[in-house]
Amino acid sequence: MNKKPSIFKSLRLGLIVLFCLIVYAYGFQVTQVSFKEISSQRRQESLTRVLRALARPDLIEYKQEETIIKTSIYVPCPESEIPSIEIDKSKPYLVLTPACSEPRKQIQIEGYNFTPKSDGSLYFIPPSEVNLNLGTFTADEKGYFSVMVKVPPRPDTAVQYIHAVSLQRTGSPILTQTAKDTWGKIVETVFLALLATTLGVIFSVPISFFAARNLMKEVTSTISALSLSILGWPVGIAIGVIVTRWVNNQSDILLNNSWLALLLIIVLCAVIWFIVRWALPQEETQRPKFTLRVVRLITLGISGIMAIMIAIVAAKLTMKAGVSIISPLGVFGFLGTFLSNMGEIIKTIMPLAVGIAVGALVSNMFGKAGKLLYLRINPSLHLIANFILGGLAGATVFITISFLINWFYQINDPFKIYTIPGLIGALCGVALAMWSRKQDAIPTGMAIYYITRTLLNATRAIEALIWVIIFVVWVGIGPFAGVMALSLHTVAALAKLYSEQVESILPGPLEAVRSTGATRLQMIIYSVIPQIIPPYISFTMYRWDINVRMSTIIGFAGGGGIGFLLYQNINLMNYRAASAQMLAIAIVVALMDYLSSYMREKVV
Amino acid sequence: MLRVQNLTKIYEGGVLALDNVNFEVPRGQFLAVIGLSGSGKSTLLRCINRLIEPTSGKVLWNEVDVTAASEEELRLIRRKIGMVFQHFNLVHRSSVLTNVLAGRLGYVNPAWSIINRFPKEDVEKAMKQLARVGIAEKANQRADELSGGQQQRVGIARALMQDPAMILADEPVASLDPVLAHSIMQYLELINKEDGVTVLCSLHFLDLVHRYAHRVIALNEGKLVFDGLPEEIDDNRFKEIYGKDAERVG
Numbered sequence A: 001m002n003k004k005p006s007i008f009k010s011l012r013l014g015l016i017v018l019f020c021l022i023v024y025a026y027g028f029q030v031t032q033v034s035f036k037e038i039s040s041q042r043r044q045e046s047l048t049r050v051l052r053a054l055a056r057p058d059l060i061e062y063k064q065e066e067t068i069i070k071t072s073i074y075v076p077c078p079e080s081e082i083p084s085i086e087i088d089k090s091k092p093y094l095v096l097t098p099a100c101s102e103p104r105k106q107i108q109i110e111g112y113n114f115t116p117k118s119d120g121s122l123y124f125i126p127p128s129e130v131n132l133n134l135g136t137f138t139a140d141e142k143g144y145f146s147v148m149v150k151v152p153p154r155p156d157t158a159v160q161y162i163h164a165v166s167l168q169r170t171g172s173p174i175l176t177q178t179a180k181d182t183w184g185k186i187v188e189t190v191f192l193a194l195l196a197t198t199l200g201v202i203f204s205v206p207i208s209f210f211a212a213r214n215l216m217k218e219v220t221s222t223i224s225a226l227s228l229s230i231l232g233w234p235v236g237i238a239i240g241v242i243v244t245r246w247v248n249n250q251s252d253i254l255l256n257n258s259w260l261a262l263l264l265i266i267v268l269c270a271v272i273w274f275i276v277r278w279a280l281p282q283e284e285t286q287r288p289k290f291t292l293r294v295v296r297l298i299t300l301g302i303s304g305i306m307a308i309m310i311a312i313v314a315a316k317l318t319m320k321a322g323v324s325i326i327s328p329l330g331v332f333g334f335l336g337t338f339l340s341n342m343g344e345i346i347k348t349i350m351p352l353a354v355g356i357a358v359g360a361l362v363s364n365m366f367g368k369a370g371k372l373l374y375l376r377i378n379p380s381l382h383l384i385a386n387f388i389l390g391g392l393a394g395a396t397v398f399i400t401i402s403f404l405i406n407w408f409y410q411i412n413d414p415f416k417i418y419t420i421p422g423l424i425g426a427l428c429g430v431a432l433a434m435w436s437r438k439q440d441a442i443p444t445g446m447a448i449y450y451i452t453r454t455l456l457n458a459t460r461a462i463e464a465l466i467w468v469i470i471f472v473v474w475v476g477i478g479p480f481a482g483v484m485a486l487s488l489h490t491v492a493a494l495a496k497l498y499s500e501q502v503e504s505i506l507p508g509p510l511e512a513v514r515s516t517g518a519t520r521l522q523m524i525i526y527s528v529i530p531q532i533i534p535p536y537i538s539f540t541m542y543r544w545d546i547n548v549r550m551s552t553i554i555g556f557a558g559g560g561g562i563g564f565l566l567y568q569n570i571n572l573m574n575y576r577a578a579s580a581q582m583l584a585i586a587i588v589v590a591l592m593d594y595l596s597s598y599m600r601e602k603v604v
Numbered sequence B: 001m002l003r004v005q006n007l008t009k010i011y012e013g014g015v016l017a018l019d020n021v022n023f024e025v026p027r028g029q030f031l032a033v034i035g036l037s038g039s040g041k042s043t044l045l046r047c048i049n050r051l052i053e054p055t056s057g058k059v060l061w062n063e064v065d066v067t068a069a070s071e072e073e074l075r076l077i078r079r080k081i082g083m084v085f086q087h088f089n090l091v092h093r094s095s096v097l098t099n100v101l102a103g104r105l106g107y108v109n110p111a112w113s114i115i116n117r118f119p120k121e122d123v124e125k126a127m128k129q130l131a132r133v134g135i136a137e138k139a140n141q142r143a144d145e146l147s148g149g150q151q152q153r154v155g156i157a158r159a160l161m162q163d164p165a166m167i168l169a170d171e172p173v174a175s176l177d178p179v180l181a182h183s184i185m186q187y188l189e190l191i192n193k194e195d196g197v198t199v200l201c202s203l204h205f206l207d208l209v210h211r212y213a214h215r216v217i218a219l220n221e222g223k224l225v226f227d228g229l230p231e232e233i234d235d236n237r238f239k240e241i242y243g244k245d246a247e248r249v250g
């Protein structure tokens, strides 16, 4: 009974072994494993050369002083006797054996009293005074050396000379140019990683909430609310961008006088403070009347415009101030550059940021209106309203997507890019409205969750080293491209790690805060965030560590940092310089590793 | 007045946790909910403020249909219903004071609470509630530095911050030793008597039921099997509620 299975088993085992064999054999084939190459004489020699160069990183050098010790030689030997020369035996001197020679013969050169362990070169100096290199020497502890050299084919009747040029280190060791360059680049590398990590954290924290199943699962909405919030986005973005443009144009007049602008900022801040205090009372037991709420909304809107004004004026002032303090600050001029850059960044992203903020706000308000709609209108109209709103929203989404597709493929046929997708979208919207008659039926949260996860996974799958190639096209070769690429990868990677932390929080406190009647945002702030702070810090440190590592090689693809230097030196076969950079990388990475584990231990 | 009508909850996996439950609780009553673990006590309490969405049936509170409330309305209902949990459910890394102030989140303007600003009156009120449960001096300590009994008192203070008309207490003393259990139960009793707050409290030990409850309901596999006075639970009733093999201790 038992025999059959066991034969079958061993047969199967044999097949598995055979299969593995084939896999590895094919693996050898495709990866071109070759032990012949490894053991070839030529390869081994170059490996030895490179390894020896790597073992001597080009970091320090000494100022060297040359001393020339001369002695005379006759080539060929004269008929008469060689005039003997007096030798001062307290100084370095050379002894030739024999003292004269035929051309192309070997002679021995011995040196005495040289600086112990010093290096030098030997030259043959014919009457034409060119230096013919005879080789090098290294003195021993007693300052003695002995080398055999071949006399050059330069016969002459006159006396000729042999020079020993001895090199002596003088003074203390100094850093080589390579060391200085390496230092500059390693600083750049560390800051590249720091900036990328910071940017990554700023974006990935909010994203991580959208990628957390436990928070998004409960987010559902009615078809009317969903449709209205979708329709709210373009409306809000348009309002935001238009208002920002308008404010931007108005602000130019104010900026003629910087002090006046500064005063304006202060006054506006105070006004906003009072408006906000009035329009957002801290606690209200009664729901305020409708008219009061509308008035509040309007004043808040006005104060929002004022806030935009403040931001733009402040950004422009910062730019001005930054530029004007660059030269007075001298070495610290980078602070001025930083300020003006920050101003510029704020000014540039203002329309986009305001657009998104107002878009979210309007979408939210429309969504709430959608919920009210259900309660106000006659139930028999629900279905019709759902069809209309669903159709409109579906059309909006599809047209937006096809607009993006058109940007890539340039189809430019309005019928194909607007009419058809619009119709299909409207149909989908109506279909969705038919399918979900019940209130609160559409799992919007899970939809957002899956979309976010998919985008994050796709972004994360592409390494920063590859992203940098795209960013180099956009912002040019240099550390900025590296910062962008690393940031993007950091956002994707951190948002995933963070969201997993959100998913693993204790559900109890969340439930408790929810039961007090808190809003979703309040739940996140009072129950989720306190729980995720330690893991977030620890993952951020971990990521910074990874980013330092990544930024050491991101230069290979043009992303700045020390990798750029390393890549160049390897290509130029300048292995001693490359070795200096590798050493720097090793030190920085090890330090970072230590620092991050230390900090993680401290905070968690 | 709380009215629970035909309340049924079927979990996603198909578990019938509540099976057509009907009962009423008049204002100011101290109602104990008993039953074996897994009988549906937690599910019942959570269906009342819709932390768990009931499958069918109605919950009417002061004639307002909780089960039909919109998200906005639900928040307003929830803020009047305090909740106390078996595992306290405090936010460990936040201070005791912040945990207590969280009870106020349904009242304060969300815009301000985002930047952790509470009105001065709320902070004073929080200190007063902490004093009431006898741990005022712990206000600035981290919540997880407190002992179990102290944490549950913070939980009660948090519920009190809501100015509740009703408190749902889900086995509030199950994780505490008997001496502490009585002190926590006494706070609930005090709140019930002094403030006239309706209390629905699920309990494990019958002696606690006898000592504190005005009335008892019992669940068995999601069905309401008893509704009456604590004294009415004799040996027969006991076996009905807890099963034939159960032995009555004490």
Ligand SMILES: Nc1ncnc2c1ncn2[C@@H]1O[C@H](COP(=O)(O)OP(=O)(O)O)[C@@H](O)[C@H]1O
Binding pocket: B011, B012, B013, B015, B016, B017, B035, B036, B037, B038, B039, B040, B041, B042, B043, B044
């Ligand atoms: N989230 C859930 N998903 C599926 N089943 C659940 C869930 N929560 C509780 N249950 C089941 O519902 C029943 C009632 O549980 P519960 O209300 O917690 O009882 P009790 O609080 O009386 O111990 C149990 O059988 C339990 O296994």
Ligand SMILES: [Mg+2]
Binding pocket: B038, B041, B042, B043, B171
């Ligand atoms: Mg329970």
